[in-house]
Amino acid sequence: MSSKNILIILGEPNSTFSEILFKYFKSKNFIRNKHKLILIGSKRLLIKQMKKLKYDFDLNEISDIKYSLIRKINIINVNFNCNKAFSKITSYSNRYIEECFELSIKILNSNKLVKLINGPISKAHFLNKKFPGITEYIGAKTKSKKTVMLIYNKNLAVCPLTTHIPIKNVANHIKKKKIINTVDQINNFYKSKLKKTPQIAILGLNPHCETISKVSEEKKEIIPAINYLSRKKIKVSGPYSADTFFLRKNIKKFDVAVGMYHDQVLTPIKALFKFDAINVTIGLPFVKVTPDHGPNFQMIGKNSSDPSSIIYALNFMNKIK
Numbered sequence: 253m254s255s256k257n258i259l260i261i262l263g264e265p266n267s268t269f270s271e272i273l274f275k276y277f278k279s280k281n282f283i284r285n286k287h288k289l290i291l292i293g294s295k296r297l298l299i300k301q302m303k304k305l306k307y308d309f310d311l312n313e314i315s316d317i318k319y320s321l322i323r324k325i326n327i328i329n330v331n332f333n334c335n336k337a338f339s340k341i342t343s344y345s346n347r348y349i350e351e352c353f354e355l356s357i358k359i360l361n362s363n364k365l366v367k368l369i370n371g372p373i374s375k376a377h378f379l380n381k382k383f384p385g386i387t388e389y390i391g392a393k394t395k396s397k398k399t400v401m402l403i404y405n406k407n408l409a410v411c412p413l414t415t416h417i418p419i420k421n422v423a424n425h426i427k428k429k430k431i432i433n434t435v436d437q438i439n440n441f442y443k444s445k446l447k448k449t450p451q452i453a454i455l456g457l458n459p460h461c462e463t464i465s466k467v468s469e470e471k472k473e474i475i476p477a478i479n480y481l482s483r484k485k486i487k488v489s490g491p492y493s494a495d496t497f498f499l500r501k502n503i504k505k506f507d508v509a510v511g512m513y514h515d516q517v518l519t520p521i522k523a524l525f526k527f528d529a530i531n532v533t534i535g536l537p538f539v540k541v542t543p544d545h546g547p548n549f550q551m552i553g554k555n556s557s558d559p560s561s562i563i564y565a566l567n568f569m570n571k572i573k
Contacts, residue, residue: 256286256287257287257317257363258290258367258368258569259317259356259360259367260289260292260369260370260371261352261369262294262352263293264371264374265332265334265338265341266338266339266341267341267371267372268551270301270302271302272543272557272562273291274302274305274307274309276563277307277309277325279563283323285323285566286322286570287566287569288321288324289324289325289566290326290328292327292330293329294348296332297332297337298311300336300337303337303556304338304553305337306555310324310325311327312324312326312327313326313329316328317359317363321409330351330352331348338552343378345377345378346378349373350378353370353389353393354393367539367541368538368540368541369540369542369566370542370544371428372542373386378504385540386414387399390540391535399533399534399535400434400438400533401531401532401534402531402534403520403521403529403531404515404530404532405521405564406513407504407525408508409507410508410509410521412512412513412517412533413512413513414426414514426512428473431474431477431510432477435454435486437534438488438508439452439486439487441532442508444573446571446572449487451487451508452486452489452506452507452509453489453490454490454491454509455491455497455510455511455512455516456469456490456491456512457469457495459495478491492503495518502522526558526560528560530543530561531543539572543561543562543565
């Protein structure tokens with residue numbers, strides 16, 4: 253099998269992502285990787301961070317992905333003016349991060365076999381309330397209107413129907429059409445990329461899927477969506493009450509659980525699998541994965557961050573088309 257390219261955007265400069273990458277490069281997983289890995293970010297900063305964390309790797313700086321080499325740490329440099337290896341997270345890095353994304357999307361648009369991993373960013377500083385999250389940011393950059401966030405583990409993946417919006421606004425966004433589009437995309441992703449027809453559970457919004465209101469979201473939006481999807485021969489069922497769904501005897505029956513809001517599904521998935529999960533954005537012109545952790549500024553310089561999520565992300569990329 254010929255090797256393909258994975259771009260890795262280094263993301264927020266002041267995060268533990270570089271440390272996690274260094275641990276990956278020291279592991280046997282790097283030697284076994286079938287893809288050419290290309291970092292997008294500041295070479296100068298990465299060298300500073302290596303010295304700070306006491307790692308020593310050769311960086312293969314390239315100007316084009318055609319010069320990338322397998323089992324080498326390839327990097328396309330994006331300039332970033334920095335004096336220290338790590339500083340506090342501020343909006344100072346915004347333009348640098350933007351340039352990393354712009355360069356990566358330009359490469360992806362002209363090379364359809366390239367995949368993308370992006371390092372964590374600070375939503376508060378970089379997105380500045382313009383987008384709910386990176387899922388929506390990259391969706392806008394690629395003019396992809398129907399993106400879906402899937403937190404993936406091979407034993408169970410979860411998808412929040414609504415992503416980073418205030419809880420008070422969630423009910424207004426629970427719509428039959430949105431549920432149908434989300435489940436349809438998840439089903440197609442599993443069948444095309446993972447060669448599997450998934451069993452999909454839909455969770456309710458209200459406690460025990462009940463409400464004292466005259467009309468519940470379950471009866472008005474969720475159940476009609478499930479009925480429609482079932483008629484399309486998609487393996488979907490529900491709604492299930494979230495308070496008992498994540499018991500192990502229940503989740504072993506399903507590949508994916510679609511919840512109605514962010515913490516309804518992300519809290520249990522992280523409790524179950526910790527860092528053995530990745531954030532997959534479905535609905536883009538390319539495959540994009542994010543390790544399931546944030547910048548984690550509190551851990552910078554301690555050399556004690558867990559690299560499981562980046563290992564999981566890269567192993568996942570090796571398995572799919």
